Amino acid sequence: MKKIKEMLLTIFGIGFLFFLSGTLAFGAGDKVLRLAMDAADIADINPHFAHTGQDRAIVHLIFTGLVRYRPGDIGEFEPDVAESWEVSEDGLTWTFHLRKGVMVHPWKNNPGYELTSEDVVYSFQTAADKAKSAWAGEYAGMTVKALDPYTVQFKLEKPMSELLFLPKVADYAGGLIIPKKPAEELGEDFRTHPVGTGPFIFKEYLPKEKVVTVRNDKFYRGMPKLAGVEVFLMADLSSRKFGLQSKELDVIEGPPSQPWVEEMRALPGVEVDVFGPGEAGVLHFNLKKKPFDDIKVRRAIGYALSRDEVVTAIGKAIANPVFSEIPQPQPGFITYDEAKLRGRQDKKDYLYEFNREKARKLLTEAGFSKGFKTEIYLTERGEYQVPMQNVVAQLRESGINVKLTVVDHSTYHHNIRADMNPIVLYNCWRPTADVRLTYFAHSDSIVVTGKRPNTNFSHVGKEDADGDGKVDSVDYLIDAARDLLNTNGQKALWKEAQFNLLDWCVAYPLFIKKFTFARQNYVDWGYDLQSTLVLSPQINELTVITK
Amino acid sequence: MIGYTIRRVLIALPTLLVVLTITFVLVRIAPGDPAEVRLGDYASKEAVEALRKEMGLDKSMWVQYLKTLKGLLKGDFGRSMINGRPISADLKRSLPYTLELTLLGIIFGAIFGIPTGVYTALRRNTFADYIGRTLSLAGLSFPTFYLGILLMLAFAIKIPLFPVVGGGDIHNFADNLHHLVLPGLTLGLIMTAYVTRMARSSVLNLLNEDYVRTARAKGLAERKVIYIHLLRNALLPIIALIGIYSIVLIGGSVMVEIVFSRPGLGKMMIGALKQRDYTTLQAVMITFAGFVVLINLITDLAYGLIDPRVKYK
Numbered sequence: 001m002k003k004i005k006e007m008l009l010t011i012f013g014i015g016f017l018f019f020l021s022g023t024l025a026f027g028a029g030d031k032v033l034r035l036a037m038d039a040a041d042i043a044d045i046n047p048h049f050a051h052t053g054q055d056r057a058i059v060h061l062i063f064t065g066l067v068r069y070r071p072g073d074i075g076e077f078e079p080d081v082a083e084s085w086e087v088s089e090d091g092l093t094w095t096f097h098l099r100k101g102v103m104v105h106p107w108k109n110n111p112g113y114e115l116t117s118e119d120v121v122y123s124f125q126t127a128a129d130k131a132k133s134a135w136a137g138e139y140a141g142m143t144v145k146a147l148d149p150y151t152v153q154f155k156l157e158k159p160m161s162e163l164l165f166l167p168k169v170a171d172y173a174g175g176l177i178i179p180k181k182p183a184e185e186l187g188e189d190f191r192t193h194p195v196g197t198g199p200f201i202f203k204e205y206l207p208k209e210k211v212v213t214v215r216n217d218k219f220y221r222g223m224p225k226l227a228g229v230e231v232f233l234m235a236d237l238s239s240r241k242f243g244l245q246s247k248e249l250d251v252i253e254g255p256p257s258q259p260w261v262e263e264m265r266a267l268p269g270v271e272v273d274v275f276g277p278g279e280a281g282v283l284h285f286n287l288k289k290k291p292f293d294d295i296k297v298r299r300a301i302g303y304a305l306s307r308d309e310v311v312t313a314i315g316k317a318i319a320n321p322v323f324s325e326i327p328q329p330q331p332g333f334i335t336y337d338e339a340k341l342r343g344r345q346d347k348k349d350y351l352y353e354f355n356r357e358k359a360r361k362l363l364t365e366a367g368f369s370k371g372f373k374t375e376i377y378l379t380e381r382g383e384y385q386v387p388m389q390n391v392v393a394q395l396r397e398s399g400i401n402v403k404l405t406v407v408d409h410s411t412y413h414h415n416i417r418a419d420m421n422p423i424v425l426y427n428c429w430r431p432t433a434d435v436r437l438t439y440f441a442h443s444d445s446i447v448v449t450g451k452r453p454n455t456n457f458s459h460v461g462k463e464d465a466d467g468d469g470k471v472d473s474v475d476y477l478i479d480a481a482r483d484l485l486n487t488n489g490q491k492a493l494w495k496e497a498q499f500n501l502l503d504w505c506v507a508y509p510l511f512i513k514k515f516t517f518a519r520q521n522y523v524d525w526g527y528d529l530q531s532t533l534v535l536s537p538q539i540n541e542l543t544v545i546t547k
Numbered sequence: 548m549i550g551y552t553i554r555r556v557l558i559a560l561p562t563l564l565v566v567l568t569i570t571f572v573l574v575r576i577a578p579g580d581p582a583e584v585r586l587g588d589y590a591s592k593e594a595v596e597a598l599r600k601e602m603g604l605d606k607s608m609w610v611q612y613l614k615t616l617k618g619l620l621k622g623d624f625g626r627s628m629i630n631g632r633p634i635s636a637d638l639k640r641s642l643p644y645t646l647e648l649t650l651l652g653i654i655f656g657a658i659f660g661i662p663t664g665v666y667t668a669l670r671r672n673t674f675a676d677y678i679g680r681t682l683s684l685a686g687l688s689f690p691t692f693y694l695g696i697l698l699m700l701a702f703a704i705k706i707p708l709f710p711v712v713g714g715g716d717i718h719n720f721a722d723n724l725h726h727l728v729l730p731g732l733t734l735g736l737i738m739t740a741y742v743t744r745m746a747r748s749s750v751l752n753l754l755n756e757d758y759v760r761t762a763r764a765k766g767l768a769e770r771k772v773i774y775i776h777l778l779r780n781a782l783l784p785i786i787a788l789i790g791i792y793s794i795v796l797i798g799g800s801v802m803v804e805i806v807f808s809r810p811g812l813g814k815m816m817i818g819a820l821k822q823r824d825y826t827t828l829q830a831v832m833i834t835f836a837g838f839v840v841l842i843n844l845i846t847d848l849a850y851g852l853i854d855p856r857v858k859y860k
Contacts, residue, residue, distance in 0.1 A: 238699070410583065
């Protein structure tokens with residue numbers, strides 16, 4: 001018995017020592033920033049495919065573009081890999097002069113090399129290749145060639161304004177530069193072993209756990225202040241929160257929820273960033289499905305809804321109402337005052353402000369004095385559930401009963417693209433007004449039947465939207481705006497298109513919801529974080545841990 | 548025994564085939580596919596169709612099924628349809644995290660559950676018995692993820708003893724163990740509840756058996772009666788139960804891995820399911836099914852070690 005006791009004590013003692021060493025290791029701190037994203041794993045960290053929040057957070061550490069959105073403010077562009085550029089008067093030729101000394105990260109046994117125009121040309125050719133890029137459509141109609149090792153020229157089939165062209169070569173999606181040699185050498189493995197020119201170098205990917213990056217000492221904007229960044233993949237909100245509380249994590253992704261923001265703000269030493277541009281939530285009415293083919297029914301829904309109520313349900317700290325398809329602050333958006341003023345001039349209503357009596361009157365005129373029932377699919381995701389359930393509750397007050405069938409997010413996207421929903425709630429951000437209007441309101445983009453089916457759920461452009469028996473379309477306005485070089489003229493045409501869409505009530509802009517992240521107060525982004533297309537706070541060479 | 552083991556393994560093959568077939572068909576029936584997920588909601592239908600073709604998803608289900616079978620017969624799980632990594636490499640990395648978690652859950656369950664069950668049985672209808680029964684019932688009623696969160700709150704936040712993020716470095720024993728304690732305890736407490744109840748009822752059933760009475764009549768010390776005569780017989784159903792609940796535990800490990808962000812099979816499965824990563828999901832399901840078969844086999848073999856009357860034919 002004594003021996004057994006001794007043995008147990010020895011085992012316990014050794015275990016305790018191991019435990020203690022683990023605790024000490026766990027407590028050790030350094031200047032590596034640990035960010036936790038809401039995901040079980042990465043999908044694809046090749047920047048020309050990366051589209052999820054976690055993938056974007058990673059690729060923006062590793063890759064850069066010819067120009068970049070000013071950190072923290074997507075309203076401005078600044079030189080990046082290209083130190084300058086010029087455009088021909090006809091808007092058909094764009095020439096970029098590359099910065100010297102931009103080093104491609106080392107990979108495997110290769111020490112890296114200086115990025116040249118050959119890499120840039122390769123990257124944009126890859127971005128335009130359907131088999132190698134999710135954004136290929138954005139790069140159709142342009143050719144790119146190297147004039148010398150530090151000069152790259154784009155030739156466009158049609159002229160393009162700065163508003164539309166610079167986002168294509170900026171540090172976003174297909175604009176992120178993939179260097180040629182590592183991409184060709186790594187082949188398929190590049191998807192989980194990215195090599196770029198950004199402030200941080202990919203070190204390792206531990207599946208379902210994290211992606212580790214280290215500082216790029218040779219970064220052309222100066223050595224990053226952080227030793228590295230680790231992006232953790234943690235699908236559970238509670239564990240992210242506990243990780244932040246226990247200081248195992250420095251920054252965590254939050255849900256779009258006001259109570260969460262308030263809860264985090266109440267924690268000592270924790271700050272919350274609520275930033276844009278956010279995702280605009282718009283209800284799209286399917287003109288091919290009865291009774292939504294009737295403009296009176298669609299307008300009745302508009303009047304039956306209070307945007308303020310929806311925004312309150314989401315949380316006023318993280319959401320704002322929007323009044324046009326293109327959300328603020330994207331060039332081409334329409335403000336409340338603009339819509340009001342233009343409405344007075346045109347003797348039309350572009351705002352559809354909450355008025356239940358008007359809604360009931362319109363429903364009666366449409367032959368639905370007792371209301372009607374409809375059924376829609378909805379994703380299980382909270383950012384859709386919260387606003388849509390509020391919408392459903394509001395519509396019920398006007399006699400419109402919407403039955404929600406909740407499905408997983410992939411199924412939702414599949415079903416709405418298969419034209420199965422009479423009403424589609426779609427939350428998203430698109431890089432330009434042109435992209436947004438083309439995808440949501442151009443007849444080419446009509447789901448299933450369009451020339452290039454995308455997200456025109458309403459079928460506007462091929463249906464009678466105003467009830468006069470003729471097909472209504474804004475295609476000509478979208479196409480004309482795309483070809484203009486004058487940005488003010490472009491904005492005017494985009495607004496015109498949106499006033500038409502509002503008049504026909506084919507879509508009802510509801511809200512714009514911002515992104516929410518919590519961080520330790522010792523994390524300093526190094527810039528004023530107002531908006532970023534990364535979908536998470538951009539961690540760059542200026543970001544620092546101040547403790 | 549070797550012949551029996553080989554036969555059992557061969558019998559398991561059709562089971563694995565059925566699991567593969569069901570998984571294969573179900574994931575493909577569900578709306579959405581890996582091409583849509585990989586390209587995201589920005590991509591045009593055209594681009595999705597092109598990628599679908601490249602992935603071979605435009606081919607009939609039969610062709611895809613035969614291709615999968617052919618790969619599996621060569622021992623090749625293929626590559627992830629989302630990120631292109633070899634699935635066997637990911638399985639190799641994830642498997643130890645799930646195995647150690649399940650194993651620790653079983654060990655905790657056996658260490659806490661068997662003594663508690665025997666103790667409460669021997670003190671039937673006393674205060675200790677009521678407490679034991681109430682606690683085991685509470686354990687059965689607790690959802691795994693909730694218990695995990697409570698343990699995190701208690702032992703990582705209020706009393707900062709354990710980490711909450713990840714599974715630790717599998718090659719660093721101390722770090723790995725440190726990360727394993729809380730998730731292991733989460734599963735272990737659930738397992739303890741099952742084992743306690745089974746051990747208690749098993750001992751109660753045997754307390755009035757003739758051989759127990761005889762042993763007592765011979766004048767054997769009560770401890771010997773309990774530990775040598777009674778417990779050895781009671782262990783047989785307990786082992787059967789541990790076998791069965793180990794399978795349940797593997798299911799429970801999925802939630803625990805999500806809550807504790809452990810990079811195990813459960814997290815791999817959920818990720819693959821959300822991303823419609825057909826090949827990864829198939830591989831994970833077969834691995835889980837393989838586990839079930841293996842645990843059943845180990846349970847059956849364990850009978851023979853404890854009860855010499857059990858013969859393997």
